[in-house]
Amino acid sequence: MAGLWDRYVVPRLIGFCCTQPPIMKRRARVVPRAHGRVLELGAGGGANFALYDPAKVTKVEGVDPSPGLLDRARDAAKAEGIDFDIKEGVAENLPFADDGFDTVLATFTLCSVQDHAQSLAEARRVLKPGGTMLYCEHGAAPDTNVAKWQRRIEPVWKRIAGGCHLTRPVGSAVAQAGFSIVEQDRGYMEKTPRWAGWVEWGEARI
Incomplete structure (x- = not known):
């Protein structure tokens, strides 16, 4: 039963929840900053595709472990004027060589990877020297009562x-992975339960 839920229900649930207006508002602050050759972690669903700036990116490559979300992503890619290449894969073991990307993007993805630290280490590995890590993630709230409910x-x-x-921590985890955060913001999303609404976004470099 769990297998059927994960295969058929979860992609629809994620597709719905992760495209709500408060989330899309945060995505729109981050995605247009991507430049050059871009790797998107958790690209399934294609929620970010319309937000890329075609004048700044040369190609967007993405990985996602969900076949259902990958189908959605490929359909979404056809509607945009950018070269997209989306394949099945996990953030903990990226099928790319070292130092190959100008930008790595993670939006509402690191919350669900199996190994948080390894995923960030892989992101750092595939970035070129001086490359940019863009992130927008929900995670551990700083308020004691909210954090209690999250647990x-x-x-x-x-x-x-x-x-x-x-x-899961967000900005602090990025910094611990060896990135230097050059800009960041954080706060609770509007019209969202506080236990699910704490979001941090930023730009970091290596």
Whole structure:
């Protein structure tokens, strides 16, 4: 039953939840900053594709482990005037050589990878020297009462939402992975439960 849920329900659930107006508003602050050859982690669904600046990117490559979301991404890619190449893969083991990308983008993705630290290490590996890491992720809230509810809800939430974590750090994890954060912002999304609404976005470099 869990396998059927993950294969058929989770892609629809993620596709719906991750394209709500408060989330798309945050995506729109980050995605247009991408430049050159871009790698998008968790590209399934294609929610970011219309937000890229065609004048700044040469190609967008992406990985996602979900066949259902990959189908959505490929359909979305056809509607945009950018060279997209989306393939099945996981952020913890990227099928790319070292130092190959100008930008790595992660939006509402690092919450659900199996190994948070390894995924960020892989992002750093495939970036060119001086490359840019762009991120926009929900995660651990700084308020004690909200964080308490995140810890309570997370075990159930992970089961129904494709392994999505509520308590992972965002900006601090990027910094611990060896990136230098050059710009960042954070806060609660409007019209969103606070336990799911703490978001941090930023731009980091190596």
